[in-house]
Amino acid sequence: MTSQLAIHLQNSFDINHQELDKVLGFFKYKKVLKNEILLNKNETAKHLYFVLSGSVRAFFIEEDGLEATRYIAFENNFITSLNSFIKQEPTNEYLQATENGELLALSYDSFKTLLSTVAIWKDFYIKQLEVAYTTNHWRLESFIKMDAKQRYDYLIEIYPQMIQRLSNKTVASYLGITQESLSRIKVKR
Template sequence: MTEILKTYFANNFQTTKTEIEKVVSAFIEKTVKKNETLISKGDICRYTYFVCKGSVRAYFIDDNGQEATRYIALENQFITTIHSFISHTPTNEFIEATEQAELLQISYNDFKKIIEETTLGKDLYNKQLEVAYITNHWRLESFLKMTAKQRFDFLLQTNPAIIQRLSNKIVASYLGITQESLSRIKAQK
């Protein structure tokens, strides 16, 4: 699994093999089953995860038991509950494997250490913050400006693997619509 992360770093950052080796050595392999929970509401998120294979999502459950998926990470993407990870406070989110997944995880303490000791660590942290900001901004803007069909069409265009690989329940939760609405939208295609 570490070869996948090494390739990711080499392809996405200006860095050296030495830095890649140092950063990758701080990660630990973890295999999770489909529907396995990595983080529960009330936990302090102590890890960030890199998805080598499979998929993982971050989601909330409201007072009525409805799920709202905030983020879905597929291969070559990171996922964490960033607020909890940074602030060491309990999260309101869950992180769960949506497929059997092979992950690499890094603890907060090890992450801070690689940030202090390597340029790659600093660049990775900056990229994670940028991705979190851009993703959250897009999600907010899409809910304010787009119809459910427009959100579906955009997801189908930009990340069809989510629609192809995950259940209608999860896709609907991600799009902020009911499963029935998702079925109607799919039937129109």
């Protein structure tokens, strides 16, 4: 079950077998059902998840009950509530499986152990932070520069699976608009 993660890590790093075995040993397999909540608001993120199959999203719930999705991780991507995980403080967002799927979970303690015992893990963490930063960066850019229709067209272009695999409701919450607006945008294309 960890071979998929092994391949992913080997593709990114010059990691030897000893290191790889040690790293993989810390991950725990976890099966999740669609809509299953992995982390609630005000809890502290205890795990970093690697998505083997399916997808997981991080989202806020606003005062008025509306959802706003910050990030969606598909296969071979990591997800957690990073601010909470880094500082081990309560989060203000939720983590939820958006499809049935399989994950590998790394606990915060294991994460810290890896940081101090496996040299390459620090490089891994840097890479993860860079990717997370880049992802947030282009997403922020899209919000600053584009209107809803432009953001939708952009999403289709660079992340078509998001529209194919997820509900309109989820896509709308990712685009920062209502379901009704998304529905109208789709008609206009």
